[in-house]
Amino acid sequence: MKSVIIVGQGIAGTVLAETLLLQGYKVYIYDQAPTTSSSLVAAGVYNPIIAKRITTSWMAAQLLPACQQFYTQLQAKYRTPLIHPLDLYMLFDSIEHQNNWATKATDAKYMPWIQQRPPASPHIIQPYGGQWFTGSGYVRTHTLLHQCRTQQHPQLVYIPELFNYAHVEHTPQGVTYQNITADYLFFCEGVQAQNNPWFDYIPFKPAKGEVLTIKVENFKADYIIQSGVYILPQGNDTYIVGATYNWDQIDNQPTAEGKEELMLKVQKVINLPFEVVAHKAGIRPAITDRRPVIGFHPQHPKLGVFNGLGAKGILLAPYFAQHLAQVLAGHMPLSKEIDVNRFLRK
Numbered sequence: 001m002k003s004v005i006i007v008g009q010g011i012a013g014t015v016l017a018e019t020l021l022l023q024g025y026k027v028y029i030y031d032q033a034p035t036t037s038s039s040l041v042a043a044g045v046y047n048p049i050i051a052k053r054i055t056t057s058w059m060a061a062q063l064l065p066a067c068q069q070f071y072t073q074l075q076a077k078y079r080t081p082l083i084h085p086l087d088l089y090m091l092f093d094s095i096e097h098q099n100n101w102a103t104k105a106t107d108a109k110y111m112p113w114i115q116q117r118p119p120a121s122p123h124i125i126q127p128y129g130g131q132w133f134t135g136s137g138y139v140r141t142h143t144l145l146h147q148c149r150t151q152q153h154p155q156l157v158y159i160p161e162l163f164n165y166a167h168v169e170h171t172p173q174g175v176t177y178q179n180i181t182a183d184y185l186f187f188c189e190g191v192q193a194q195n196n197p198w199f200d201y202i203p204f205k206p207a208k209g210e211v212l213t214i215k216v217e218n219f220k221a222d223y224i225i226q227s228g229v230y231i232l233p234q235g236n237d238t239y240i241v242g243a244t245y246n247w248d249q250i251d252n253q254p255t256a257e258g259k260e261e262l263m264l265k266v267q268k269v270i271n272l273p274f275e276v277v278a279h280k281a282g283i284r285p286a287i288t289d290r291r292p293v294i295g296f297h298p299q300h301p302k303l304g305v306f307n308g309l310g311a312k313g314i315l316l317a318p319y320f321a322q323h324l325a326q327v328l329a330g331h332m333p334l335s336k337e338i339d340v341n342r343f344l345r346k
């Protein structure tokens with residue numbers, strides 16, 4: 001039986017582990033069980049449309065079906081709600097934004113995602129109107145991580161420890177770590193990969209983000225609102241609002257400025273009083289060219305990386321984990337666009 005060690009159990013490590021379990025691998029996952037991480041903070045939204053620029057997400061036509069299928073299958077396996085498809089109402093923020101959409105609305109590439117619905121809530125402030133889209137939704141990231149970690153699977157071993165690079169040994173068959181021998185070792189460490197001695201050439205551009213959970217009585221929106229931030233219904237009159245972007249202050253601490261920015265954005269969209277019930281921050285593992293980093297170390301081909309999911313871990317991970325599984329099976333070469341070695345000096 002093929003075997004793999006995965007370091008890190010955020011969205012990347014979890015999706016890769018579940019994908020390789022389906023391929024019959026024995027999977028060992030190391031994670032230091034953090035109290036916070038990008039994946040624990042993420043609202044889990046997936047969305048084929050980039051609202052501000054009104055364009056489709058990179059590879060949306062391939063990524064979205066893979067995403068929907070993967071989490072739906074996992075939901076059946078875990079027997080617990082995991083993926084929640086929701087329509088999205090994009091608010092125009094100006095006449096230019098509205099006109100920009102008007103010139104694009106008949107483009108065939110948007111047709112699968114355009115939705116017709118009755119007017120949105122009267123409590124939404126929308127001087128320039130908006131447009132409904134479908135194909136979006138969210139995945140419960142806490143549930144995803146928890147279910148993967150705690151499932152009883154004969155081929156999965158979860159080890160709640162910090163992984164120590166110094167104990168890796170390279171063997172002709174693969175790698176050995178402590179008493180485990182595996183065919184491959186994949187690092188899925190999020191921004192902590194910046195300390196990884198084998199992949200220190202990855203040009204991360206980490207982006208801190210903050211999210212709020214708010215309570216708004218009598219709003220009753222059962223769709224995602226996109227207006228500079230997303231407002232995502234969670235039931236019981238609560239909504240997640242996110243997210244901020246900060247490339248200068250890279251830490252996991254929620255800030256007064258972040259809270260203020262998000263509250264102001266909510267006030268511009270909802271004409272009802274609201275209460276902030278939670279405030280979190282995390283660091284997105286983004287890359288300078290905004291593409292995932294996947295592949296193998298040039299001198300140690302049994303060491304790999306699955307990272308760089310940036311702001312879109314939920315949408316990107318299933319398609320690219322499947323791609324990596326196909327590469328490992330020898331069915332296709334690694335896509336050059338996401339190959340980690342695109343950053344090696346020629």
Ligand SMILES: Cc1cc2nc3c(=O)[nH]c(=O)nc-3n(C[C@H](O)[C@H](O)[C@H](O)COP(=O)(O)OP(=O)(O)OC[C@H]3O[C@@H](n4cnc5c(N)ncnc54)[C@H](O)[C@@H]3O)c2cc1C
Nearest residue numbers: 008010011012032038039042044045163190209312313314
């Ligand atoms: C505020 C905010 C909102 C977001 N909203 C969304 C959203 O709505 N939709 C979306 O798709 N994405 C969203 N994202 C982005 C998303 O969070 C990331 O794309 C995704 O979480 C990256 O996952 P990851 O597994 O690569 O990294 P991480 O989540 O950082 O996970 C890395 C894991 O590796 C572990 N680890 C690292 N080094 C070691 C080691 N040496 N030993 C053991 N364990 C180790 C860490 O403990 C951690 O658990 C958001 C991000 C932020 C910050």
